[in-house]
Amino acid sequence: MTAPDETHERGPVRPGGDPTGTLEVRAPGTLAAEPEPETAVRTAGGGHGPAVPAEEPRADGRRRRPVRTSLIVLVAIVVAAAAGLAASGVLGGDDGDGAAQAPTGPAATAKVKRTTLTDAETVAGNIGYGEASTVQAVTGAGSGQGGGGGGAGILTWVPEAGDTIERGENVYSVNQLKTPLLYGNIPFYRTMRAGDSGSDVKILEANLKALGYDGFTADSTYNAATAAAVQDWQDDLNREQTGEVEPGDAVVADGARKVAKVQAAPGAAPSGPLLSWTATERVVTVELEAQYEDLVEVGTKAEVVLPDGSTVEGKVTDVGAPSNVSDDQSGEDGGAGGSEGDQEATLPVELTVKDQKGLGDYQAASVDVTLESESRENVLAVPVNALVARDGGGYALEVVKPSAPHGVEYVPVELGIFADSMVEVSGAGITEGTVVGVAK
Structure with a gap:
């Protein structure tokens, strides 16, 4: 007889009616222990492996991404768990008790799908115009700025923040003489004249x-x-027609620019920083955690989710050098600087967005960026919880086959990539539409 102040509970029952657990005696008002959450991969006996560690080191010393490795770690854990369940006889064992193996199919099933799997990671990013650069006044300006050099003259015009400057348009004026923008990748650093040659001449x-x-x-x-063409150009700029070009006669940048900040005013001497500017097209920047560096390279495609939920396509065009960012830089700890243990390595990444209209009116906004690291098209895939760990290592699928003993046959499979709770599989007899068991 059970005492009135006690409660008995029995563990789960295996197919065939044998109890797998023991009786638990609890005092009234106490709660039974919460069952462990179901993991993605089943063991051969139908149970589940333990929870998955967050991450593990790669063979080359770099930490792999937790999203991509957790399932792989789970593989090793569940194989070990399966060895302890071999006595159940589910995968070829024989315990001599046929009544213990119920001739019933799996409680839940799914079909093998032919699909595209994409391994991806979503990170935080920002819309903006990219990194700003500074326009410095050029000392030693010659004929174009009134002669004399040494920054002689007075600023008579500067642009306003937000202005866009294109090739041939004025960046700033000294003594009412314009200094136009030219496109190129190196600044003018010498006086160019007939007889010279080089990359700066090619840019000019x-x-x-x-x-x-x-x-x-x-x-x-x-x-x-x-030299004759330069004289015509100088005439249009109301400059002395020398046929020679000096360093201060133009500002060179890699394309049209958008003025971000003006640091000088008319009436001042043209010295030091005059203004800062950026590219004219908006870009998306990401400070990527170093553990995700295997996700990106120039040309990597990404989906950018805007604050209103709309999306545009981006492409990685620049990957910078890693840098350490200390937690103390945020000012939260009030310290002067963090130790190495407090630093987190980040990788500056820039993405261009071809569809600028798709970015709407956002000039600066936080966005979500989904980076695609690997994509496999036209592969066979099943839900991750359809995998069964085999005794001795490897994985199988519980294929529903009415003609087989107990209504199922365990078919060994090779695994490919994991993505979106699915896994790529291949094996003898595994085709699109094959019905397999899955954990409920």
Whole structure:
């Protein structure tokens, strides 16, 4: 007889009616222990493995991403768990008791699907115009700025924040003489004249051609024909027509620019930083945790989710060098600097968005960026919880086959990538539409 102040509970029953647990005696008003949560992969005996560690080190020393490795770690854990369940006879064992194996199929099933699996990670990013650069006044300006050099002259015009400046347009004026923007990847650093050659000459000639000046060949040689085109250009800028170009005669940047901040005012001497500017098209920047560095390279595609829920496609165009960011830099700890243990390595990543209209009116906003690291098309896949750990290692699927003993057959499979709670599988007899058991 059971005492009136006690409660008995029995553990789960295996197919065939044998109890797998023991009686638990509890005092009234106490609660039974919570069952362990169901994991993604089943063991051969139908049970489940333990929880998965957050991450493990890669063979090359770098930490792998927890999202991509947790299932792989689970594989090793469940294999060990399966060995202890071999006596159940589910995968070929024989315990001599046929009545203990119920001739019933799985409680829940799914079909093998042919699909595309994409391994991806979503991280935080920001819309903006990219990193700003500074326009410095050029000392030693010559004929174009009134002669004399040494930054001689007075600023007579500067742009306003938010202005867009394109090729040939004025960046700033000294003594009412314009200093135009030219496109290129190196600044003018010497006086160019007939007889010179080099990459700076090539930049100058390419810009003169783009601005409509002709009569010369756009190559890397500054000859008399180039000098004549320069004189025409100087005449249009109301400058002295010397046929020579000095460092302060133009500002060189890699494209059109958007003025972010103006640091000088008309009436001042042209010295030091005059203004800062950015690219004219919005980009998405991400400070990527170093553990995710295997996700990105130039050309990696990404989906950008805007604050209103709409999406645009982005592409990685720049991956910077890793840097350590200390928790103390946020000011939360009030310290002067963090130790190495407090630092987190990050990787600056920039993505371009071709569909600028798709970004709407957002000039600066926080966004979610989903980076795609690997994609497999036209593969067979099943839910992760359809996997069964085999005695001795490896995995199988519990294929529903009415003609087989107990209504199922365990078919060994090879695993591919994991994505979206699915796993790529391949094996003899595994085809699209095959019905397999899954953990409920």
